[in-house]
Amino acid sequence: MAVIKQLNRFCGVLVLLAVSLCGLNASRPAVNQELSTLFNELWQLDENRMRPGIDYNISVQGRASFVSPGNHVVQDHASLPLFSSVDENKLKNLTTATSFMKLLDNYEFSTGVAERVTAEEQTETNLFLDAVLQTEVMKRTHRYLVSKGKSSSNLRLFKNQLHLIWFHLYHRQRNTSPDSCGFEHVFVGETKSGTEIIGFHNWIQFYLQEKNSHLDYKGFKARMNDLPDQDDHVLSLQFSWHGLVKPVGSAFIGTSPEFEMALFTVIFLMNTERSTTVLVNIDQCQMELVVIRHGRALGTAYPKLLSSNSRHVRQHSH
Template sequence: MAARFCGVLVLVAVFLSGLNASRPALNQELSNLFNELWRLDVNRMTPGTDYTISVQGRASFVSQGSHVVQDHATLPLFSNVNENKLKTTTTTSRFMKLLDNYERSTGMTEQVTTEEQTEINLFLDAVLQTEVMKRAHRYLVSKGQSSANLRLFKSQLKLIWFNLYRRQRNTGLDSCGFEHVFVGETRSGTEIIGFHNWIQFYLQEKNSYLDYKGYKARESDLPDQDDHVLNLQFSWHNLVKPVGSAFIGTSPEFEMALFTIVFLINTDRSTTVLVNIDQCQMELVVIRHGRSLGTAYPKLLSSNSRHVRQHAR
């Protein structure tokens, strides 16, 4: 079956209750751009070849903050991942070195060592060399949102993704966009926040820190092994994420490029754009924390080109 850019792990309960609420109009310009980035993403993993997932059962409703959850997936989500490709692809290998640099709990001040700063710089250098981020950079320059100077663009990415700030009041600098979106955090010892990356999901699952509980989807949008986005439920360090969202198989540079563009095209605290990418229609949500990223996630609206078929009726 042809690989589909579908299935998304969507992070907020609003996904379930607000699907019929008013939505922004389709952003065709960004849809065209993001499909171009999708085609340029040569570091994307191929389902059935580089990894295999087992979506298993539909997860049941769990309220935020609850520690009680029924398991509808007896097996891990990832039954196989080509770790050699992860380790030999420059962006993903450097990305994985960043995942253990953060305190999991908000309220705990982050301490960034010289070695960790070097890891951040090496990761950004690798990302900037990809065709995905080069194309994103050209687009942002054309819109007057970024400097054509590569050094200044790197500094802009660093400010957006790695600048530390206070997520919790009356604490030290305890969070950043990269940690929240790609690594995941816990809050007040009761809930999981952020955590939207499939590589982190796989590694945490492999090390038995994470337990996949089942997928979340509407009746007409059942996921399968080829989906490149999933909505799912999981527990992590004994806390439960009722509904999560993440791309599956995509490269770090692809996700970073998408969310950076959405972040920079609007100065509102919260930005939502409706886009069609491959066979999926989704909202990309970005929330600011000053000049840095607070959170970013996809909200899947339809997969398997169902939105195309409905429009054709």
């Protein structure tokens, strides 16, 4: 572990050098060591994570072709579903996952259509947040945010803060009633103007929509020399959903809802810019985590895999 930590530090130094030496690449930030340390701790604490090859199996198949936005006729480079198996018994025994899945049918997926929140849906949201707050992942996240002066130590106030960030309804499309929220956009997915898919960065929703034949996986997206592995924790994907195509979208694979919420909540609260990109090393992966605000609520959040299976460590150790 000490060697890997040293390599990660070395990796961070090299990235800093590269950024300072090459103005053209100045948009690539240095590895955020503090958040990498925290997120690795959350990774270790994520006992509700599903394990590749044990709790689920994926079949990445072919590399997806380029699709211009708005084009819905695409070549299919994956004749099989992405998820060849998921242990649904395990999924249904995870409290946060079951309460999470109950929220997925609470939204109008088309922007511009007002959201109506029923009393039952409010209860479901409350039960989900309660379940999330009981996990070690969110307890550790809460302690970190309190130590940074970004959250109250009062659990009720922290829950209200999470509710505002993730579930506060707002206008995504102008001249409409509130039609969106961070949770719907990131975890459920939306369609815009009947022409494009926006958001939709969650693997459980992907699996359920695929299983119910609402979604068709078209292939993976990656750099030319990169091939995704079955155990990659982040994938870039192309898929069609309700007759529309997402040319490229990325998601964590196998992680719990609370792990994803924790990462993006920390980045949201630790920064004030409208758009924030943080470079982190988590487990054996190097990734960018992108968070875009919508006022005091979350607009969107997603991961972008840069390298997996410690390739970034090996490259810098040669």
